[in-house]
Amino acid sequence: MTAYILHFALCIEELMMENPYLPIPMVVKKSHLETTDRMLRTLEFSFINEKDAKAFHFIPGQFCELSVFGKGEAPFGIASSPTENGSLKFTINKAGVVTTTLHQIEEGTEVGIRGPLGNGYPMDLFQKKNILIIGGGFAFTTLRSLITFFLHPANRNKVKDITVIYGARTPGLLLYKEELVEWGKRSDIKLVVTVDQGDKDWKGKVGLVPNVLEEVAPSSENTYAVICGPPIMIKFTFPKLMALRFPNERIYTSLEKRMKCGIGKCGRCNIGHLYVCKDGPVFSYAQLEKLPKDY
Amino acid sequence: MKWKLDKKDFKPFLQSLMVEYDLFAPVQLAEGVSVYKKIDRPDEVDLSSSNTQKPTKEVFFPQSETMFRYEKTGNQHQVTSTEEVERKRVILGARPCDIQAVLLIDQVFSGKEYTDVYYVNKRKATTIIGMACDHPLSPCFCSSMKGGPFHREGSDLLLIDLGEAYLVELLTEKGMTFQKNKFFKEALAKEINSAKEIEERATKKTDGSLPVAGIEKRLDQMMESPFWERVQEKCIGCRICTYLCPTCHCFDIVDEALTNKGQRVRNWDSCLSSLYSQETSGHNPRPTNRERTRQRIMHKFNYFPKNFDRIACVGCGRCIIYCPVNFDIRQTIKEIQNSILQNEK
DSSP: EEEEETTTTTHHHHHHOHHHEEEEEEEEEEEEETTTTTTEEEEEEEEHHHHHHOOOOOOOTOOEEEEOOOOOOEEEEESSSSTTTEEEEEEEESSHHHHHHHHHHTOOOOOEEEEEEEEEHHHHHHTEEEEEOOOOOOGHHHHHHHHHHHHHHTTGGGGGGGGEEEEEEEGGOSSSSSHHHHHOOOSSSSSEESSSOOOOOOEEESHHHHHHHHHHHHOTTTEEEEEESSSHHHHHHHHHHHHHTTOOGGGEOOOOOOOOSSSSOOOOOOOOOEEEHHSSSEEEEEHHHHOOOOO | OOOEEEGGGGHHHHHHHHHHHHEEEEEEEEEEEEEEEEEEGGOOOOSSSSSSSSTTHHHSSSEEEEEEEEEETTTTEEEEOOOOOOOOOHHHHHHHHHHHHHHHHHHHHHHHHOHHHHHHHHHHTTTEEEEEESOOOOOOOGTTTTTOOOOOOOOOOEEEOOEEEEEEEEEEEEHHHTTOTTEEEEEEEHHHHHHHHHHHHHHHSOOOOOOOOOHHHHHHHHHTTTTTHHHHHHHOOOOOOHHSSSSSSOOOEEEEEEEEEEEEEEEOOOSSGGGGGGOOOOOSSSSSSSHHHHHHIIIIIIIIHHHSSSOOOOOOOHHHHHHHHHHHHHHHHHHHHSSSGGGGG
């Protein structure tokens, strides 16, 4: 029997190599509500063991299995960027047992984490290209990771123009509001925030994401598009991308599926012969075109 | 050189195995309910059934398995993993079809990027003593699936029942370590010949005529075929075919908790269950039995071959024997092969 105390000693790095099912101990550092409907909350975690922090390397678009002992595990895309050292952020929609517990969890509580899992965004392909990022609702989490990564001074010159179109149903449902304001002031990113329906304080754009995309009409030349959002948004945005002559090979999205193991063993997140957890969650439309519509 | 084990020496042989190994072999829990169990007394071993009800995979991948235990003291969680296998193991009496299946799911659980230590540790610690199948049943079609009742691949030793004795073949390095076993004697030429006759007889008895060649390519074009409507009509979604399938490897992971302690457990799961793919949002990518039965067949005959170059069916016949509505996968295979595809119309 291998026994270990989460707080002390023990090289979890080695344990992870040996047993990918054992969670790494982390502690909840901060927790705050993101949206006015009180359904979305961002939690910030830090590693308890220095070694784990050093061993944890990820790229935007990857996810983790968050573990609440006694409740279970659930997968979440990493919302923080690798450039934000020392902690990991996840924005969590209150929906089931694990997420409800995470919403109620107190700062200082210990949780477990497994990851990073999945492939992440194709960062190599993005080099020296323009990036068009389209997000809707709370699917903006890993897109925040991607944007934050490229806006970091060490990475900004890795890509050319960054255009972001982000929409939510109402202003209160937008994530990362303070950061949106910051990004809006910068000259090295073109940010268009839109809501389906404004309120009395909203001075920004009102309009559906597909229509706003049509209006902004970014060039597809030398550009990669990354689109994450609810199925209905994707359904209507995709034809607009086609009209802008984005080829399928240069449109990427991140899929969700019910997952358990996160490492391609337990079987449930397959789309055709691929597993969303291991071969995804990021896929190009060229890839998806060849797969069964089983998602 | 081939060896034999007299049946009068069989129990002492089992006893001697148990000194060095944890022995797993078929036992009868009740009439017709035969499963693998860790043996405490050689008397328990019952090799009379053609095959166990639950497949050999259970020894490596139990129906329910604790992955770790945890205990909370203050703010800390002490986690105790259960991945280690304390003693070497022997599986005795596994049929060639089940052993084939273990070789198939080996590829899933070992994997390039991640190793499933719970499975792999057990697998590495285990010597497999196969039992040749001298009386294949009518639903058996191993010979169509690159196997056969005497298929030796994956067995470290193979026993062939000669009546008064077992002929023993030592097939691998692990098997060769049994060379000096005191219960093994040199087999006589007539015994070796008699084993050959039994092999020929048994091989003739299993169906090798099922047309599986090319099925992967055909299924590539059948995702949206009305065929699946027909396939699912009969199925009541009881999932027994997936639980008893020696190549099905899906599992669920759950926490079982008391106040301050608990355990994380994995349990066999089935793609034929509606909850299997149901997401928290309510969205279910496989909302009806049509998508779920399609997934079962596609995984075995299309997705698995794409990933591992082999069909994930070994022809053990369990899904045919135990299906409460007489769903016959052989019929499904034939229908797929005979269906008219879009481009052939």
